[in-house]
Ligand code: SF4
């Protein structure tokens with residue numbers, strides 16, 4: 156009689172983070188028994204103190220790398236893991252704590268801690284991929300439980316996870332949600348943000364905050380021009396829109412740098428519209444025109 160196959164060993168690791176991604180996994184209440192049936196839960200301190208030594212077949216990494224010790228730890232985890240997945244905005248883009256990347260970390264330490272010289276930290280908050288090869292990145296702050304389950308299923312069946320790269324707008328339209336930007340002029344990052352949340356914020360009449368990071372081909376210039384010229388957003392409000400959970404994701408980082416000061420924001424949007432109108436006058440001129448409707 157053939158012996159029972161060995162269950163793959165699953166490890167879940169925490170770095171600089173709020174634990175929300177790990178909680179998303181624990182939130183899969185109806186599926187937890189099935190997960191425990193398919194995987195040996197070898198390391199998951201949020202769920203159990205029991206620890207099984209590595210190596211591990213699948214490591215899920217939550218959180219960004221912010222200290223010298225964490226650099227060593229992620230390298231050791233990589234050595235111990237057959238497949239390593241970065242899970243969530245912190246692990247894939249540095250998280251909200253990557254706001255330090257745009258400022259002086261020494262100033263933050265002095266403002267927060269009575270004895271800042273005791274704090275040993277890196278200047279930047281970076282994703283796992285800045286230090287080790289990562290096999291797959293699961294976006295979101297936090298990722299959706301559907302996508303977490305799909306990732307585990309994909310691992311078991313040796314296929315790629317089904318994580319769409321299109322914008323949130325497509326799912327918003329599919330669900331028949333009235334566009335808050337077109338109908339009410341509310342700034343919404345949906346046109347440049349990867350889908351995954353089920354259009355949670357637009358469903359409740361709020362603009363998207365960009366939790367799932369940039370979609371595959373984000374046109375942040377066009378969207379920002381719309382925000383100022385069509386929604387009446389003050390230029391100084393452009394930069395903070397892009398600096399939140401995915402501030403250090405490259406497309407959002409570039410966008411926020413473009414609008415770093417009100418003057419830069421005004422100039423960038425004026426240049427965009429000048430190029431767009433020139434293109435309208437001369438369609439063969441080679442410049443890209445803005446979409447007629449971002450929503
Ligand atoms: S990605 Fe969001 S939910 Fe996950 S640990 Fe970071 S802050 Fe928390």
Ligand code: SF4
Nearest residue numbers: 324327334335343345
């Ligand atoms: S811009 Fe409109 S359609 Fe797109 S995500 Fe926002 S509310 Fe939805």
